Amino acid sequence: MDELEQLYQTTYTAVVRFLYRKVWDAERAEDLAQEVFVRALAHRPEKPRAWVFAVAANLARDEARAAVRRKRHLTLLKADPVAQPTIEPAADTMVEHDERMAAVQEALSALTPRDREILLLWDAGMSYPEIAGQTGLALGAVGTTLARARRRLVEAHDRQHATKGGHAAHS
């Protein structure tokens, strides 16, 4: 089997997840992940795994910039603030799932971009040398950054629970 094909089979889901945590749109994350692998096929990089995540990170960054531009444009277009339509939840379980997800999303956004990036790369299955290679961080600093990022994520998440009066179940 082609090395890239093997990588695709084992890493595609991780790449989609990695992208999803940056663009927050499942469909878009899949589109971008496929674009990443199409580019990998064209470039045939030496270290494909690291390359794939580096390109995914770049695409997500471009996407975020484009989203900011779109948002600005929409703000300009919107003359009067219109009441947001309330979406009726389909089921209580859905609501609970969404709430939990939103809580983690918020906690993640409380991290510095650097800490967040390294935590997401680690969670996507990258090794310390791969993370160091992609982010330019010293190998010895990866552990330090991850230690801080993990601590802050959990702290930020727990703080939300505390302020919401512990409404949501402890996760």
Add this chain to the structure above:
Amino acid sequence: MRHIPEEELHAYLDQGLSRSQCVEIESHLAACPACQSERDSIAALRDRTTALLAKLAPPRGFPPAFETLQRREQVQASAHRRRVQIAAWAASLVVAVGLGWTANYLTMKPQSPVLHPVSSPSVSSVPSSPISNTSAAPPTALRQPRKSQREAGQRPPTAKAVSVAAVDSLPPAVPAPTLELTSVHIPRPDPELELDGMWRTLSWDGAQAEAGDQVPHIDGLPVVQVQLQTVEQGKQPLMVVAQQLSSGEVIRTIEGPMGDVSHLLAGHTTANPDSTPQSGAGVTRSDSTRLPQAPGRTDRTMAMQRGDRMLVITGALPSDSLLAMIRRLNAEMRSK
């Protein structure tokens, strides 16, 4: 006794340490209950983080087959190659045709007979062109325009001195469909006109030795063959330069007296089954000089006329790039 720092325990649990570092940490842990407890709490924090992040997963989609991505890549790659090839061709063509050929025309020896009076109102601005690195334009070419202007003053002007047109598989008797300012008339080949001269095949160096800077070509493309025919003593010969695109396609640049060039093109088009009966029979004595055309392929021709001379580029070129090219060339010539 030094306790293990927090980040080292993270790295240890993440398998981010070397074997020797791991051995060191493990031997310390075996003897230090404080570090053991710290390790356990870090392991719990790690698990907690992983569990939190697991909530941030998109709904599971179905990854497309790897072959689908391979096909996508192939389509994109061929489109990219085409774009690069066209861009390279276009860039070199603008330089070679826009300036090189114009300059070459101006440096033609005064004794070269001309069939028709020529006026070149645009030539005076040739030296002002910012392009100066073309190999086809010798420095002397840039000093010529004043003289040309004087000559032009003595001659009745033609309707348009510079014209560029696109022609699809140039039929011998049909005027070129023109674009923008252009009105190139491709004259019907004169059946009486026999091109008796023998074609000679030369190397690039040989052609340059013989015709100097006046060998028509597109900068940056490898030259496959140069063919030359003396039309008349003391007159600039009819030249056909074959060059290869990166795709392997061969395109030809032809320069010569207008009648001879259109004759040659007429001979070329009679190779098409649907075209009119051959009227350019006398174009060549040797089959090798007949412009070849692969079956089922439509060659496109781009013609540029200046006075009695004509420059033609012909080959299997995509029509969109050709049209884009002509627009650029027109803009280029207008700006001069």
